[in-house]
Amino acid sequence: MKRILLMSAMLLTAAAAYPQETSFINQSDMKWEDAPPALPKGGKLAVLFGDPSKEGPYSIRAKMPAGYMVPPHFHTKDENLTVLSGALYIGMSDTVDKKTAHALKAGGFHHVPGKVHHYAFTKAPTVLQISGEGPFDINYLNAADDPRTKK
Secondary structure, eight states: OHHHHHHHHHHHHHHHHSOOOOOOOOGGGOOOEEOOTTSOTTOEEEEEESOTTSSEEEEEEEEEOTTOEEEEEEOSSOEEEEEEESEEEEEOSSSOOTTTOEEEETTOEEEEOTTOOEEEEOSSOEEEEEEEEESOOOEESSGGGOGGGOO
């Protein structure tokens, strides 16, 4: 009983820390935009909840074309993603090795803790849902891979 009360208190405290909003967005109502400059060109994003550039929870959708590659990088905070269609190939290292990447197919889920080095690529068009605690950031291991430095 003590354990149940403790868990209930923790859930209530956590719920009070987040805005109590509801959100209903049909796929046809999503506002797709080009991926921000921190990501390689060709991707599209739709913000579903929150603001990934600010503190607090967020959820976004990402569309990536065939052959899309996000070079080795890390995020300051944890990242959670679910593949909705297609497949995402994820490697957990500082260098790209497509032969050892994990294929995460439609319906698959991936959690990567903050500061863990990884890379991702697609072979076919792929749609993801990504959620976490903002602000979202991406830190490339090799400065030459950062699209913000390319002209």
